[in-house]
Amino acid sequence: MTEIRVHKEEAVYVYEAPVRIWHWVQVFAIFALGVTGYLIGSPPPSLGGEASDWFLFGWIRYIHFVSAWIVIVGFVFRLYWAFVGNPHAREIFLPPVWRASFWGGVWHEILWYAMVAKEPRKYTGHNPLAVITMHVMYVWGIVFMIVTGLALYGEGTGMGSWQYEWFSSWVIPLFGQSQDVHTWHHLGMWVIVCFVIVHIYVAVREDIMSRQSIISSMISGWRLFKDDRPVDRD
Template identity: 50%
Template sequence: MQSYSRREKAADFVSSTEAIYVYEAPVRVWHWINAVSIVVLALTGYLIGAPLLTQPGEASTNFLMGYIRFVHFTAAYLFAIGLAGRAYWAIVGNRHAREMFWVPVFSREYWMDMLTMLRYYSFLGPTPRQFSGHNPLSRFAMFFVFLLISLFMIVTGFALYGEGAQAGSWQQIAFGQVSTFIGQSQTVHTWHRLGMWAIMMFLIVHVYMAIREDIMARQNMVGTMISGYRTFRK
């Protein structure tokens, strides 16, 4: 496993106002498509779990929930394929593209920086040094919250999809044992829905932190995911 080396730490530090190219185009495109997919999945997933009231008229003339399920499944495929593409780019992209997929948990320097960031976000410490990529706390959250929960949602989602696709489908063959491992279909539904709420809470905190850093940390965050460049103010 890679280590959080002094060279990497020094490369992260920026003291000038020079713009640094951080996020390559594939990462930025994935970020915004992924954000839209999560919002669509959350809205349609909520309605699937708490369906709308019965529509008036003949049942054969109403397919509203069917359309909602179709949109949900389409966004789910986009979300899963996008994450697979993001994993590929972590291999061929720059070092910032790999930060989401591993955390230097055995590095003392990393945990010291993490403590500094926690004190800063709790308004108990001074403004920490600037990072060109993810700071230690956001890196931790991206891996242990976003990435792991996303993988869990993909696995449980395709397990539930396999029930409708029925025996013999690739979804049922690949993920059919998930329900057996967790307990039963309804249990998978429950955990999948809890995962949705966890992702939404992460999304809210993520947006808040990005805007907060834009204002308080003398560096652009939201703009970096649009242009790819991060600039720093003295």
């Protein structure tokens, strides 16, 4: 067995309560959106009887819309928190892409995942590869889903509604026609699904193999370190 070296358990408060609550609310809302969104594209088997007996598809769409509003309000709030929260709250919104050291960090993480680098670097916040992945796939992914989603929602609320005037009126011609917006929105869901798979996998892997806690940090807010050597970057 590997000897467990004695070390100080230093802990840093990284994820403030609003960020944590936002994260877990997102988890449930996005899960609901994915399931109901898939069913909107591929409806469950037909029900029999009279139309007045059921409101199944209506409920599926209703859950989709309610969850979407939760994500939208949550995203706006999260954007606000990026300004007023601690520096870690800004990480995924503003990756320092102009800094060479950032890209050096990304490259080192790639080597770590390619199992070339023997040891990962130690980070208080997200590692650079995580930052860039969350920024591109999650932040822009969710912005894309919100914009196309509101454009499709505006089709239902109709001309004259703010959803239609602010979103549908320019998004639909931009993509060609309504059907194309549906298709891109649908593909966007699969991008989010791919992100979720990677996100969960690396969170578990990092929790086990990296030098700091990952999963429990998003629950308690505290980052714990497995060694007391200095951090490479906050």
